[in-house]
Amino acid sequence: MxxxxxxxxxxxxxxxxxxxxxxxxxxxxxxxxxxxxxxxxxxxxxxxxxxxxxxxxxxxxxxxxxxxxxxxxxxxxxxxxxxxxxxxxxxxxxxxxxxxxxxxxxxxxxxxxxxxxxxxxxxxxxxxxxxxxxxxxxxxxxxxxxxxxxxxxxxxxxxxxxxxxxxxxxxxxxxxxxxxxxxxEVMGVESAVALKNAYALGVALAVGLNEKVNGVGCTPHYNSQAAMFYQSVKEIRKLLTYLTGNDRQIDSAAGDMYVTIFGGRTRLIGTLLGRGYGIDEALAELKGVTLESLVIIGRINKAVKKLAQDGKLDAAEFPLLMHMDAIIEGKATSEEIPWERFTN
Amino acid sequence: MxxxxxxxxxxxxxxxxxxxxxxxxxxxxxxxxxxxxxxxxxxxxxxxxxxxxxxxxxxxxxxxxxxxxxxxxxxxxxxxxxxxxxxxxxxxxxxxxxxxxxxxxxxxxxxxxxxxxxxxxxxxxxxxxxxxxxxxxxxxxxxxxxxxxxxxxxxxxxxxxxxxxxxxxxxxxxxxxxxxxxxxEVMGVESAVALKNAYALGVALAVGLNEKVNGVGCTPHYNSQAAMFYQSVKEIRKLLTYLTGNDRQIDSAAGDMYVTIFGGRTRLIGTLLGRGYGIDEALAELKGVTLESLVIIGRINKAVKKLAQDGKLDAAEFPLLMHMDAIIEGKATSEEIPWERFTN
CATH class of the missing domain: 3.40.50.720 (NAD(P)-binding Rossmann-like Domain)
Structure with a gap:
């Protein structure tokens, strides 16, 4: 004992x-x-x-x-x-x-x-x-x-x-x-944990966007969620590689993102933003709930922008991260998600 | 035109x-x-x-x-x-x-x-x-x-x-x-397509296993699905690397597995097998449905065994693939999923 x-x-x-x-x-x-x-x-x-x-x-x-x-x-x-x-x-x-x-x-x-x-x-x-x-x-x-x-x-x-x-x-x-x-690999594991929390919001945006088109409570659609999952794994791997020199923790990040998509607060806020709520409306609806995903998106986005300025990363490789941050900042909507840029 | x-x-x-x-x-x-x-x-x-x-x-x-x-x-x-x-x-x-x-x-x-x-x-x-x-x-x-x-x-x-x-x-x-x-990268893209079809069955096993414990129609649980997703990404990356020399298509495979988990036949058969149906019972229930996932699991499993015999791959690195094949062959059940081996 x-x-x-x-x-x-x-x-x-x-x-x-x-x-x-x-x-x-x-x-x-x-x-x-x-x-x-x-x-x-x-x-x-x-x-x-x-x-x-x-x-x-x-x-x-x-x-x-x-x-x-x-x-x-x-x-x-x-x-x-x-x-x-x-x-x-x-x-x-x-x-x-x-x-x-x-x-x-x-x-x-x-x-x-x-x-x-x-x-x-x-x-x-x-x-x-x-x-x-x-x-x-x-x-x-x-x-x-x-x-x-x-x-x-x-x-x-x-x-x-x-x-x-x-x-x-x-x-x-x-x-x-x-x-x-x-x-x-502490930084690899911890980066995976943080990044999946950020990117799970992207998949939830697709859930909400679908509800906007087909009505809340509609049969769930998955193509657009899967496209987001795909793009998220792509961006997370690039960030892991930059942060730790390898992308070995992508297995863990993908599994962790999977569970985060279905449980809890990140899904709630992402779905509301996907439906077209402004950030203030969405936060008002979830009053009192701690939203670590919003904090981490802001932090990573800021870091990527600074690293891009210094020529260490190419910001164009993170269109989903940038768009999530723009939504949170009230500067973009879920309808403007740059799907076509995800194919670059 | x-x-x-x-x-x-x-x-x-x-x-x-x-x-x-x-x-x-x-x-x-x-x-x-x-x-x-x-x-x-x-x-x-x-x-x-x-x-x-x-x-x-x-x-x-x-x-x-x-x-x-x-x-x-x-x-x-x-x-x-x-x-x-x-x-x-x-x-x-x-x-x-x-x-x-x-x-x-x-x-x-x-x-x-x-x-x-x-x-x-x-x-x-x-x-x-x-x-x-x-x-x-x-x-x-x-x-x-x-x-x-x-x-x-x-x-x-x-x-x-x-x-x-x-x-x-x-x-x-x-x-x-x-x-x-x-x-x-034709082989990379096509391997991702085939492998996700095989491994989506693993996640569906977790869905069925949960229903077995908590009753069909219970609130979905996700920890065990996510553990399967994690292990699937891990094994798919190893197979992609063996087959194509790199794991670049893991982004696509992960997104594709995500959509396959939620739609269609692989989920149906996996869920039934997860609930404890024997393969014959499960196939009888889905009579007339084409099940490409079962075919691909059998093929990949056979290939991995042969490659392991020849010293080209280590079969112990694919415990989920082996277990899915054993279930399909009627030699194992979803309750015997070797979760602890997934942590090796």
Whole structure:
């Protein structure tokens, strides 16, 4: 039995309590300051408010003020915050974790610098906490929290610098339904995670555009979604190759994009924009929902433009990215999608 | 105005009459000996029995006995037969087409030789009709006939040896909804087409397996489909690289697999097998339906086994292909899918 502490009681962090606890480990699920209600309800009912199924018996729940107690003797810490909580986690949680304790982050995204450099969150943390050195790892690959909780067959990737650490983490978390690739290509895995989140919006645009033509609730059409999927894989491969020197993580990106198209918020906003909603209308309709995909599109688009200016990339090779950004900026519509340019 | 003759009045061949005729060309749609009813109905009503929408005004219809008349002065011939008609088309139609008239084939598949060699249909024809030389081209990429008829945005790839011919064919067929990539990588494009047809069955297995667990008609789950998509892209890339020396057509294969998962027969048989039907039960349920995906899985699996024997490929790198073949052979079930092996 090992001690696994999860910090951040959002859906993905909380879902990882299932394989962790089912493997017999001590699991301490700790809410952030935003998770007070979730922790209160979990303590009271043994169930996360967003899940249909109770947590496995024995999971322990902690408020953020109890972080020190929750971290005591931890063999592994899971970071369950989303991209909007990355700095918070770095400032409020990392200082309390010993250097040698492995951290596994579920946070999706990339950090963009003004010069067009994009880096992963583990690298962002590494740079920010230097000269301190920690054991920082991350999870990529297609996984929705609901279905992990339901024990659906799921395959993800754990990435980090040290293969031995990754083997250990896999040993702690692997079950007969939660299967884990290992990779030391942190930037490749994390880029795949971020890019699929951006490009899943493109496929959702086609869903919405089809509804605009044939009516909401029409039989789904797939040619235009598939054309978007095709173009997305093409652009993602080019970006992966630029960012990491190879496109090996395209398998993971494609699988991950597939699941993102069908679940959740990126599909919602993309479909509304595809139907012809303006960005403000669409955001109003989804009030209160965090939209990491919009942030990542903006960041990548800005980076690509800067890199193109500096002659490092050809912006014309990313017509879908550019058009998605233009839609989000209110400067273009889904009806103007440059389909013909996708054949260049 | 050019003269475009389509031979084979199945759904895909017939669907291409729409962009061809809408572009103002003379279009002669010619049935095979199996298409007599389709031609009769089209002559009578101006509509293909499987489409909701009539053909554009002016499409002409011919029975197979009228082939010579239908081919007279053709600037381009579209081969609309499926993989079961490839030899028939070669023997009955190719001899009547002049060497310099471009042929564009919609047929999906690969031909397997006993030594493990796989080749495309255009190459199969080239080898078979040698020393005669013809201008043979093919279409790949995600496109369902219904949606092409509905004028949905669609992107495909025309492939052939000669870029100038391809430019000409694109000029004839391109519309504001039918967009066309061009590629001289015939084996790459055609392998992508065939492989996606095989691997789409894997994703459909996950659909059926989920229905088995949660009941037919349950809310779709996507983690396991995405895991299959991931593994499929991984295995397809390896096969593309072996077959063509590169994996450039993975973009097209991924988009094409996406559309195949949602439309038609491969999904039907895969879902039934996923639910636990034996192959005989599943085939009985789909009586009369042509199942090119089963044929291609068998061919590729046999080729991979032979190539592995000869030390040219490692069979362990294709666990999904092997398992799909075992299911089709009645030697394994969807419950035994080797998920954990997919993480190797």
């Amino acid at each position: 090992s001690n696994i502490t999860i910090v951040g009681a959002g859906m993905m962090g909380s879902a990882l309590a299932f394989p962790a606890r089912e493997n017999g480990h001590r699991v301490r699920l700790t809410g952030t300051h935003l998770d007070r209600e979730i922790i209160a309800e979990s303590k009271r009912t043994g169930k996360h408010p967003k899940f249909d199924k109770p947590f496995p018996a024995g999971v322990e729940y902690f408020y953020f003020e109890e972080l020190a107690e929750a971290l005591e003797g931890a063999d592994m810490v899971i970071c369950g915050v989303n991209s909007f909580g990355v700095d918070w986690f770095m400032q409020e949680v990392l200082p309390h974790i010993p250097d040698t304790t492995p951290v596994l982050s579920v946070t999706k995204g990339l950090v963009a610098y003004d010069d067009g450099t994009l880096i992963s969150y583990p690298e962002y943390w590494e740079r920010s906490i230097a000269p301190r050195k920690m054991n920082l790892n991350a999870v990529g690959g297609p996984c929705t929290s609901y279905e992990l909780v339901a024990h659906d067959q799921t395959i993800v990737t754990f990435c980090g610098r040290d293969m031995q650490t990754l083997e250990t983490l896999r040993g702690l978390m692997r079950t007969d339904y939660y299967h884990i690739h290992l990779s030391t | 050019s003269n475009i003759t389509i031979v084979g009045a199945g759904m895909m061949g017939s669907a291409l009459a729409f962009p061809a005729r809408e572009n103002g060309h003379r279009v002669r749609l010619t049935g095979t000996h199996l298409d007599r009813e389709i031609i009769a109905e089209s002559k009578r009503t101006g509509k293909h029995p499987k489409f909701d929408k009539p053909f554009p005004a002016g499409v002409e219809y011919f029975y197979f006995e009228e082939l010579a008349e239908a081919l007279e002065g053709a600037d381009m011939v579209i081969c609309g037969v499926n993989s079961f008609g490839v030899d028939w088309f070669m023997q009955e139609v190719l001899p009547h087409i002049p060497d310099t008239t471009p042929v564009l084939s919609v047929t999906k598949g690969l031909v397997a030789y006993d030594d493990g060699t796989l080749i495309s249909y255009p190459e199969y024809w080239e080898r078979s009709i040698a020393p005669r030389k013809m201008n043979l081209n093919a279409v790949g990429g995600p496109c369902t006939s219904y949606e092409l008829v509905a004028h949905d945005q669609t992107i495909v790839t025309f492939c052939g040896r000669d870029m100038q011919t391809l430019e000409t064919l694109r000029g004839l067929m391109r519309t504001d909804y039918y967009h066309i990539h061009l590629s001289t």
